[in-house]
Amino acid sequence: MNVSLKSEYPVSARRAPTAHRKICFWALVLAGLSVIGLYYHSAPLFNLYHLDVLSTKPVKGGCPFPLPNHLLKQQPLQHGEGPLTKSSKKLHAYLSERTSHSDIDSLSIAIVTPSGTVFEHSYGVLKANETVSERPISSNSIYRIASITKMFTMLETLILRERGVLDLDDPVEKFLPEIKYPSYGWSEYLRGGDADYSGGVRPRITLRQLASHMSGMGRDYPPSDIGDWPQNSPIPSFKRMRTQDDLPFPKRNYEQLVKSVNKYPLVNLPYDYPIYSNSGIDLLGLSNVAANKRASSQPNDEPQSHEDLINRDIFGPLGLNSSFYHVPYGTPLVDDLAVPNKDHDWADFYFDPADVPAGAQYSSLADLVTVMQSFLDPAENDGLVSEHVIREWLHPLFTWKNGFQEVGAPWEITTINDNVRLYMKGGNIPGYHSEFALVPEFQYGIIVLLTGTYTNTAEIVHRAASLFQPAIHKLLEERVTKAYTGHWAGASTEDHKGRTTAEIKLINGGLYLTELVVRGYDVLRIVEDADVSLHKPYPIALWNTGRPGEFRLAFGRKALNDDPTAGCMPYWVSIDNPMFSRGAPIDLIYWDGDQLVYPSGGARLERV
Numbered sequence: 141m142n143v144s145l146k147s148e149y150p151v152s153a154r155r156a157p158t159a160h161r162k163i164c165f166w167a168l169v170l171a172g173l174s175v176i177g178l179y180y181h182s183a184p185l186f187n188l189y190h191l192d193v194l195s196t197k198p199v200k201g202g203c204p205f206p207l208p209n210h211l212l213k214q215q216p217l218q219h220g221e222g223p224l225t226k227s228s229k230k231l232h233a234y235l236s237e238r239t240s241h242s243d244i245d246s247l248s249i250a251i252v253t254p255s256g257t258v259f260e261h262s263y264g265v266l267k268a269n270e271t272v273s274e275r276p277i278s279s280n281s282i283y284r285i286a287s288i289t290k291m292f293t294m295l296e297t298l299i300l301r302e303r304g305v306l307d308l309d310d311p312v313e314k315f316l317p318e319i320k321y322p323s324y325g326w327s328e329y330l331r332g333g334d335a336d337y338s339g340g341v342r343p344r345i346t347l348r349q350l351a352s353h354m355s356g357m358g359r360d361y362p363p364s365d366i367g368d369w370p371q372n373s374p375i376p377s378f379k380r381m382r383t384q385d386d387l388p389f390p391k392r393n394y395e396q397l398v399k400s401v402n403k404y405p406l407v408n409l410p411y412d413y414p415i416y417s418n419s420g421i422d423l424l425g426l427s428n429v430a431a432n433k434r435a436s437s438q439p440n441d442e443p444q445s446h447e448d449l450i451n452r453d454i455f456g457p458l459g460l461n462s463s464f465y466h467v468p469y470g471t472p473l474v475d476d477l478a479v480p481n482k483d484h485d486w487a488d489f490y491f492d493p494a495d496v497p498a499g500a501q502y503s504s505l506a507d508l509v510t511v512m513q514s515f516l517d518p519a520e521n522d523g524l525v526s527e528h529v530i531r532e533w534l535h536p537l538f539t540w541k542n543g544f545q546e547v548g549a550p551w552e553i554t555t556i557n558d559n560v561r562l563y564m565k566g567g568n569i570p571g572y573h574s575e576f577a578l579v580p581e582f583q584y585g586i587i588v589l590l591t592g593t594y595t596n597t598a599e600i601v602h603r604a605a606s607l608f609q610p611a612i613h614k615l616l617e618e619r620v621t622k623a624y625t626g627h628w629a630g631a632s633t634e635d636h637k638g639r640t641t642a643e644i645k646l647i648n649g650g651l652y653l654t655e656l657v658v659r660g661y662d663v664l665r666i667v668e669d670a671d672v673s674l675h676k677p678y679p680i681a682l683w684n685t686g687r688p689g690e691f692r693l694a695f696g697r698k699a700l701n702d703d704p705t706a707g708c709m710p711y712w713v714s715i716d717n718p719m720f721s722r723g724a725p726i727d728l729i730y731w732d733g734d735q736l737v738y739p740s741g742g743a744r745l746e747r748v
């Protein structure tokens with residue numbers, strides 16, 4: 141760095157640039173002036189070309205950093221607060237009409253915040269296959285949640301990882317030594333050869349890959365032989381398969397699973413792209429059980445099945461009283477089981493223990509609300525893993541080329557029109573369709589449980605999000621405005637030497653510092669004039685550090701800030717540029733109670 145920033149450098153006494161930087165300096169002054177002239181001084185409310193004040197459209201260029209969402213933990217949304225009333229009315233009207241169609245027997249839905257629900261309704265009847273049943277669905281009704289089971293399986297893996305029982309990058313055969321997947325491809329396999337397609341490097345399948353469908357493992361093992369093809373068309377339905385052994389679904393036990401895994405080539409190479417694999421998640425769940433026993437000095441006293449392990453580590457600690465894997469006949473819970481009209485035999489269809497981790501679970505809306513709250517705010521809601529682990533978990537591991545869909549472990553992630561990611565897990569078996577969707581950025585979640593033939597529960601989540609997301613965004617902006625924006629002036633007596641002021645505004649959905657003057661020194665102009673990497677025409681975005689009330693000033697990089705292709709890059713790479721004064725970085729500000737503190741400048745300010 142060839143220039144140091146000096147805090148005693150006054151606004152009125154600019155230092156002449158050194159000769160070797162002169163041309164650059166004047167080019168930047170001109171560029172800076174034109175940018176300031178066009179976008180700043182001309183309008184009291186800033187209008188950067190790539191931002192649009194009122195719309196929630198994705199921005200081109202710039203960096204749409206998130207607002208400090210901890211305010212939605214500290215001051216949770218209240219049922220019926222402000223615009224939520226209107227969103228609730230619209231969603232209720234839509235769902236009342238939609239569930240009156242014959243393809244939906246029942247639907248139970250909640251929009252969940254860390255401290256409660258802001259929308260919770262149930263529609264339709266509990267036992268849709270009984271002609272006389274009029275008993276309505278409620279939040280205590282119990283649904284098959286099908287593949288949402290996978291989310292619980294991965295939660296167990298994370299719990300065990302936190303206990304040091306396993307590592308996400310452990311190979312699956314560390315816990316299930318009988319697993320020996322081949323490295324040959326399909327042409328070698330079908331030729332009866334055993335040529336090693338991987339060039340001698342055995343693919344390595346890890347728990348992380350199994351959790352995120354990135355292992356290349358086949359979808360459902362063992363496969364069903366459908367006889368002569370294509371003469372045998374149409375493809376046998378579940379019903380046809382049923383006639384073979386009088387079950388609605390082919391049975392698959394552990395021996396069959398292992399045999400298939402060890403016989404058939406991987407669909408694709410691990411970490412190439414995701415292949416949705418029920419068998420992969422089954423192996424993850426079975427690895428959890430084996431790893432937990434392996435780490436114990438008394439393995440026989442440990443849970444011997446996925447079901448027992450999840451009971452011990454998840455259902456019990458969270459107090460879930462309506463979640464299980466096999467129907468508990470002889471208990472009152474059976475009365476609360478939601479049954480679809482068509483495919484009612486799926487209500488109590490028995491999953492083999494080896495197939496439980498991928499899709500056997502039952503839960504009620506009330507239980508899933510408890511789970512959602514434990515994810516949104518683990519500290520306040522007795523979460524089973526810490527907020528640190530939840531943050532690690534809620535990330536994509538693969539992005540599809542369309543750019544709006546991603547895959548996590550085992551999240552199905554969709555970016556909606558507010559540039560907001562929904563971390564979803566859907567579940568579908570005949571008669572039961574469900575969705576669990578988290579919106580971590582705005583601290584809420586949506587749960588949909590449904591019986592019927594309608595399968596597109598993601599559409600219902602999107603509908604709910606499109607009605608609630610703008611309202612919740614607005615309520616967060618109101619909280620941010622109240623907490624941080626406005627004019628601030630020097631508070632303590634040591635600052636009486638000169639003017640100390642700051643101005644913070646919410647501009648185009650972002651929080652910005654538009655002025656920071658410390659004892660007469662214009663900090664933002666000093667940074668701007670210094671020919672260092674810290675540079676951006678005003679205003680400077682405030683990036684929340686995750687700690688309540690603490691922010692970094694995102695100065696960015698001079699050459700790149702206004703390049704639309706640079707996006708977020710110049711900002712995040714330049715945060716915490718290591719220039720300290722008074723023991724603190726010069727890009728740090730924070731709130732201490734009601735006071736705004738700029739520690740490197742030795743300034744404390746109060747709202748005026």
Ligand SMILES: *[C@@H]1O[C@H](CO)[C@@H](O)[C@H](O)[C@H]1NC(C)=O
Pocket residue numbers: 280461462473506
């Ligand atoms: C489960 O707990 C909830 C909340 O305490 C209660 O309302 C519900 O009746 C309980 N259900 C069962 C089956 O015990």
Ligand SMILES: *[C@@H]1O[C@H](CO)[C@@H](O)[C@H](O)[C@H]1NC(C)=O
Pocket residue numbers: 269270271479484485486487488
């Ligand atoms: C409805 O479905 C349940 C669960 O499969 C079954 O036990 C019950 O006999 C069915 N009732 C009728 C009338 O078919």
